Amino acid sequence: MNQATLTVDKVSEPNVANVVITLQGSWAASGVLPALDQVAALLDFGQLKTVAFVTGDDFSWDSRLLAWLLACQRMLESSHCQFDLSGLPEDVGDLFRLANTVPPNKALPARHPSLYHHLVNRVARLGDEAMELLVFTGELALTLFRWFSRKGSARWSDIINFCYQSGPSALPIITLQSVLIGMILAYLGMVQLRQFGAEVYVSNLVGVGMxxxxxxxxxAVIMSGRTGAAYAAQLGTMQVNEEIDALTTLGIKPMDYLVLPRTLALILTIPLLCLYSNILGMFGGGLVATSMEVTWLMYLYQLRDAISIGDIMTGVFKSFVFAVLIAMAGCRAGLACGRSSAAVGQATTNAVVTAIIYLVVADAGLNILFYHLGV
Incomplete structure (x- = not known):
């Protein structure tokens, strides 16, 4: 098989150069095509008018010739010369014209949105998120109403399973953080009360604070990072595997089958964990108080007078509200998850961050409400 070669002949006119390139040999993928150095030398000829291609001896070709011709055209673009392919087979000219039908893709210059457009887009996204939150809250409220009206389809086996996951399984971490929180409150109070010789009132601080x-x-913060994130990961994985789409296709509502059992489990377990945390927190405060010349009898006696049933019910009511908010944040993030593993991780992060924001805002609002109600 003859190797592909080319010959460049110059046809001169006043101030204009016409070039004839003769192609010889096999211009196919199986051979080695000539480098473009000879074609690049045409830029030194002056003002090019026409570059014509003709065939020589033993000429054969395939699609690789088209790629070589296009590379020549790109190289000579600055000369604005015409490519004359009439000396080549007709199919070569047809394919060359077809390749040049659509101009090369040119990247558009990057546009940096102004601060105004950035703010408008951000406000629009916040509006969409607020609307989605309202829709999800309404659907959850209707689902809870149907269940309490004994018209819901949540299975008790699922509720008990989620209660175990969010209740007994969380006792170790709740125990640790409650004792430590009580000790921290006691240390902070003891430092200040010691200046007035009122160390015994540290029980009031720890009891009411807890x-x-x-x-x-x-x-609630511990449960949002532990259980809320788990809910988001579970539902997000189901979304990736298209299991939620399958349930919807079968006529099973995801709110009834997936969201409701998880919400009820948190509503049942978090108030009990709150009471458990209160007891351990006061115990942790007592450990600090008794190490600083306050007896257990004095601590318990002062604690009994400091705490009322209203104080306990205030904390329990807050825990009910927090339970609903954690379930909403975790389940909503899971149902809104994308279709990739990275989206599952993002949904888990969103669930924890959103739940903590909900908790802080709700806690501040409830404290203001209780203050004005005198509770």
Whole structure:
């Protein structure tokens, strides 16, 4: 098989150069095509008018010739010369014209949105998220209403399973953080009360702080990072595997089958964990108080007078609200998950961050409400 070669002949006119390139040999993928150096030398000829291609001896070709011709055209673009392919087989000219039908793709210059457009887009996204949250809240409220009206389809086996996951399984971490929170409150109070010789009132600080605020809030924060993230990961994985789409196709509502059992499990377990956290927090505070010349009898006596049933119910009511918010954040993030493994991780992160924001805002709002109600 003859090797592909080319010959360049110059046809001169005043101030204009016409070039004839003769192609010889096999211009197919199985051979080695000539380098473009000879074609690049045409740029030195001056103003090119026409570059004509003709065939020589033993000429054969395939699609690789088209690629070589296009490379020549790109190289000579600055000369604005015409390519004359009439001396080549007719099929070569047809394919060359077809390849040049669509101009080369040119990347558009990057546009940097202004601060105004950035703010408008951000506000629009916040509006969409707020609307989606309202829709999800309404659907969850209707689902809970149907279940309490004994018209829901949630299975008790699922509720008990999720209660175990969010209840007894969470006792070790709740125990640790409750004792430590109680000890921290006691140390902070003891440092200040010692200046007035009122160390015994540290029990008031620990007791009221735990039952009204820290017990419910810290338990909810732990559960949002533990259970809320788990809900988002579970539902997100189901979304990736198209299991939720399959349930919808079968006529099973994801709110009834997936969201409701998880929500009810948190509603049942978080108030109990809150009471458990209150007891351990006061015990942790007692450990610190008794190490600083306050007896257990004095600590318990002062604690009995400091705490009322209203204080305990305030914390329990907060825990109910926090349970619903954690379930909403986790389940909503899981159902809104994308279709990739990276989306599952993002959904888990969104669930934890959103739940903590919900908890802080709700806690502040409830404290203001209780203050104005005198509770």
């Amino acid at each position: 039952v009204r605020e820290m017990g419910a809030l810290m338990t």
